[in-house]
Amino acid sequence: MSTSEYRHWRLEFDMDQVCWLTLDREGESANSLSNQVLSELEQIVTFLESEPPAGLVLQSGKKGSFIVGADVREFEQVESVEQAASLMREVHDLFNRVESLQFPTAVIIDGYCLGGGVELALCFDYRIAKNTDGTRLGFPEVRLGIYPAFGGSMRSTRQIGGFQALQLMLTGRMLRAYQAKSMGLVDQLVSPHAELRWAARRAVLKGRKSRGPGLIAKLSNWAPVRKFLAGQMRKQTAAKANPMHYPAPFELIDAWEGHGNKPLEMLDEEATRNARLITGSTSRGLRRVFWLMERLKAQGKNSDFKARRVHVIGAGVMGGDIAAWCVLQGLEVTLQDREMKYIEPALKRARKLFTRKLRAPALITGAQSRLIADVEGTGVARADVIIEAIFENAEAKRELFRAIEPQMKPEAILATNTSAIPLDELSSVLEKPARLIGLHFFNPVAKMPLVEVVLDKNTDPGEVQRGSAFCGQINRFPLPVKSTPGFLVNRVLSPYMLKAMQIHREREVPMEALDKAATEFGMPMGPVELADTVGLDVGLNVMGMLGGEDAAEDAKLLKSYVEGGKLGKKSGEGFYKWKKGKPVKDTDAPEGINLQSLGGELMAPYFEECQACLDDGVVADSDVLDAGMIFGTGFAPFRGGPMFYLAQKEAMHSIAESAEIDVPEEKLNSEEEKKGE
């Protein structure tokens, strides 16, 4: 059989008559299961069915990467529910045929094996994975608003039991090779110093088959157990995601509860439910979020700057956490403050972070050795990146820059974490003012992936690119923003929080209602809780810069709180009382209030300010703005971003108007009702 017949696959037969099938997608750096790839696979399977070899081994032709899933780009081309369902059923048929091949089959996995990759692997008799750092297995589909649609929900529950399989599919968690092995997803591990290829040959020639689920796993697929577990899972998932906004996990739970031990029915449910999901607005929104994330990450690829050492000045909440995060990414960090006693708390917090993220004592010790307290500031001369995170005082910062510039390496990046002071007020003292950029991190640093890379018209664009590359190096998403008050995120959040305060003050709408209205819209937390979390003193400061006259009354209120020691979450009380890191809310308060229309009122200033930012050129375009708001404020990801959401609404309005149909309530933001007021 000529191996040049296929664009994405290679077939080779060895002297034992074993067929070696290599997926090496043409023109792509990673393998994904596109329509073309799958149709070629269909031809190959037809051939193998007619001329069965002694065995079949599937491997990837991409070094260090197996198959990363279906081709997400092709999702956009799906036009109808029927088309989606039919495509999925075709893949089900194909995968069923792979599973039914009448000779031993094995698959060897090295690198990322996600989504469709796992689904295809589960069709093979035996799965072997290389136990290296780079190998990962998982089902990320839920993050795109669907669940495994290529037979994965049926095969994974059958292979490792419903409980474990559902956990994997609901969380999108990525397993390392040895974890996949102990779960039963993978049958054999091969050490990094051994060869997958020879292990596969042995497995196929001996006709090895996967052991299949153990007793407990089998039991979890039993109807009464399914019912119980499904109830638990629904509860747990609902605590994290609103079923209205994120339907996919709940569809999966329903499918499994109803049909968990019936393979054909599970497949049918997969096709039916996923066809609905993939054409739905949530999936579209989440796919957009994925694409936006890639867009932001790409900002960091325009420079090959790579840091080895970082120096952070200011061991406060932000400085200390930035330092700890950089250490976690493999860098050596010197952390400076006036005295050791100011650095100690940061070191303690860092230790907690390392323990939580690294687990292994050896790695924790290693990380601690790379976070170096530096009262003298000796790290300045050796650092590749210097981040200033001292208190928000322009004169103090200028003093600092004056002092350290002569000591710095000429190629070092100098960045400030200021959230309020314009860049040119700080760069004025430098010999080379063009080198200063802002790297504005968000709190908590370990959870918020966005970094605003601040520049003004005098900033050297090369420095912005290097700063963005550094963000990429430490696994953060860089978003270039113009040095204007509040940059992007704080500028948009400010009127949003202000509006909430106004409504609360003027119309005595309870805080709980305001927050609930916002979370029902899809925000991760409401404006009042957000204000408390950010800190009322910080809010006051930001308002001082951004708020106009409207803010005067609210500024007074905030000031009184702050002066009374009510700073919000960090002081145990702000608008809410806080206990154990959670606000104490009166759950009856939102009773009887039209949360939908309230939500519309609350979000209106948010959207207006987004538009204003665009008009002022704070960020390059609306896509990047959406990315910033999603990753910086958690704006309802399933809505695809504020500007996207507005555009969608516009489109729907014009369609509705031209068709003269009533657009259902839940599709409209109450902008409409407000307009009518």
Added chain:
Amino acid sequence: MNEQLRKIAVIGGSRIPFCRSNTIYADKTNLDMLSSVIQGVVDRYGLDGVQLDEVVAGAVTTHAKDWNLAREALLSTSLSPLTPGITLQQACGTSLQSALMIGAKIASGQIECGIAAGTDTTSDPPITFGRKFSQRLVKAGAARTAKQRFKAFKAFRPSELKPVLPANGEPRTGMSMGQHCERMAMEWNIPREDQDILAMESHQKAATAYDDGFFDDLVTYWGGVSRDNNIRPDSSVEKLGSLRTVFSKNARATLTAGNSTPLTDGAAAVLLASEDWAKQHGLPVQAYITASRTSAVDFINDEGLLMAPTVAVAEMLQRTGLSLQDFDFYEIHEAFAAQVLCTLAAWESEEYCIRRLGLKSALGSVDRSKLNVRGSSLAVGHPFAATGARIVGTLAQILEDAGSGRGLISICTAGGMGVAAILER
């Protein structure tokens, strides 16, 4: 084969940070570390997919399954699998000896390039069954019938299951390196304080070297670590002076944990080549190996176990016609501070040089300001087989930074041997 001897170029070294045993590298194997440092050399010099003529490497504390260590390690790197790997071991002299052997083949024109490397971990000791029980297992394995299998365990005693741990000492004397060195220290009257000062200086120089960025290209981040974790930048004579002696209860004992090298895990590698090969690959040469000598002393009959380098250096100087003072740098492996000081004392001793080294007079003193200028084993640690490659890589970097110069390397080994070499730029 060439009629003329060619120059042996040291392109440069690469290593991972060293860690005290049973700390951060407790779960790492020799194979992990050795393949990583070879890959480190490959990454530093852009040798992805390249076929080298030889990789020569070894480990002292090694598992039976690692009988082909060098070859297995390089197969886990991105070097071409057409590269042969030779596993070689000479206790602490391993990777220096590997470098010299590769060098000799380069000089005589037999090969163009090679990597010399070494690794050791005492956190992963090869623990085995005793001979009696092992033999029973062999018999049982060869048995064809149940009766024969049963017979293999005739007169079995549970005590036979007692595991055999690798001993850290001389097989023939039953004493550890430290105990031998204690005897040397007493014989040469090396004061405790001198040893502690040497140790402190080693720590300070190593810490400064890291701060100066000296190790930036030599040491790669690995296993979550960016620096050797044994270094104490705040080392002081007071702190060292407070430690108790560990190898002898004798009142005259002087060796402590502070002035002896700790048990360490780590690996190091260095790339050597002919000048032609270096040019072809666009790689600058840091230094050249210009001489070497391996020697042994009769430690069973009362010579100091770790005194062999005095002989190696003396013989090497004789052959090259150089004097002990003709060097800009000295890299003397600090197995123990006392070992270094005994060595220096021996070279200064007219009696020793005449009687034992067969010289006409004392070799003289070594300028202490030129000794181990970037710290050495006492500070960074001593994974036995890795030290040779570490020192070659370090000295080559020192010479490159200095622009030109000549450096002396001296390494003592278990079994009473010594390896010496000269690097020049």
